[in-house]
Amino acid sequence: MSHHKVSIAGLFVHPVKSCARVAVDRARLIDTGLEWDRQWMVVDAEGDFCSQRELPRLALVRPTIRLHDMVLRAPGMLALHVALDAVEGPLRARVWNDTVQAYDMGDLAAQWFSDYLGQTVRLARFDPDARRRVDPQWTGPVEATTAFADGFPLLVVSTAAVAELNRRLALLGHAAVGDERFRPNLLLDGLDAHGEDWLDRIEFDMPDGQAVLRVVKPCSRCSIPDVDPARGEADGAVGAVLASYRADPRLNGQVTFGMNAVIEQGEEIELSVGAAGRAYVKFD
Numbered sequence: 001m002s003h004h005k006v007s008i009a010g011l012f013v014h015p016v017k018s019c020a021r022v023a024v025d026r027a028r029l030i031d032t033g034l035e036w037d038r039q040w041m042v043v044d045a046e047g048d049f050c051s052q053r054e055l056p057r058l059a060l061v062r063p064t065i066r067l068h069d070m071v072l073r074a075p076g077m078l079a080l081h082v083a084l085d086a087v088e089g090p091l092r093a094r095v096w097n098d099t100v101q102a103y104d105m106g107d108l109a110a111q112w113f114s115d116y117l118g119q120t121v122r123l124a125r126f127d128p129d130a131r132r133r134v135d136p137q138w139t140g141p142v143e144a145t146t147a148f149a150d151g152f153p154l155l156v157v158s159t160a161a162v163a164e165l166n167r168r169l170a171l172l173g174h175a176a177v178g179d180e181r182f183r184p185n186l187l188l189d190g191l192d193a194h195g196e197d198w199l200d201r202i203e204f205d206m207p208d209g210q211a212v213l214r215v216v217k218p219c220s221r222c223s224i225p226d227v228d229p230a231r232g233e234a235d236g237a238v239g240a241v242l243a244s245y246r247a248d249p250r251l252n253g254q255v256t257f258g259m260n261a262v263i264e265q266g267e268e269i270e271l272s273v274g275a276a277g278r279a280y281v282k283f284d
Contacts, residue, residue, distance in 0.1 A: 004191055016061065019072075088103065
């Protein structure tokens with residue numbers, strides 16, 4: 001099976017689902033993906049998740065993970081401190097069709113998000129004892145789990161895919177966009193544009209052991225890539241350009257960008273920006 005030499009150009013965690021990301025130099029793989037990724041989620045009165053699809057201003061909520069707490073900042077709001085090691089009562093939260101065991105983060109966090117968004121919401125935390133199984137239709141023999149991500153623990157995007165999108169945007173007179181619109185966990189150098197589409201697995205030999213990521217499913221795209229993360233408003237150009245060249249026959253013509261991946265080997269291994277790896281292609 002042929003392979004490409006790749007390297008990690010960026011590592012990103014999104015502590016609160018649909019809020020801003022945190023760029024990190026190092027990130028530990030845990031059973032649900034990268035440590036701290038999608039461990040919190042804003043939910044409505046029924047426990048259904050809230051996202052940038054209907055609340056684009058979530059993009060302006062910026063988390064910082066510290067030793068004992070997470071600090072959330074948003075325009076016009078005082079900083080909110082959320083404990084990493086404390087929760088309140090149990091709560092049933094729903095991500096798409098999955099009902100997930102979770103915890104409520106209390107009235108202060110609920111009031112902060114409700115004031116910011118202008119509607120009644122609460123902040124939920126994933127229960128680390130819960131096991132939210134990834135769809136085995138895509139993972140085969142690998143039993144993968146995830147937290148509050150849409151469906152998979154990791155998202156892989158190539159720098160070349162982002163460059164190709166920006167080339168096409170420029171031809172139409174649109175400004176370039178950043179990879180943060182696609183919310184990857186791993187941004188990879190060393191692939192052709194959308195070379196990630198054809199990968200079987202990616203291996204990294206790290207100082208504390210080998211990590212093997214199995215690439216399993218194209219990531220279908222909704223309206224979130226149209227949200228300008230600097231303004232918290234949708235601008236529309238990206239979705240239209242993607243639709244012109246990224247209709248994916250593997251998902252019945254849905255627009256895709258990036259690939260979902262699961263951890264085949266390497267829980268507790270720490271990945272780092274700049275780490276070299278091997279990306280194996282499915283078909284020679």
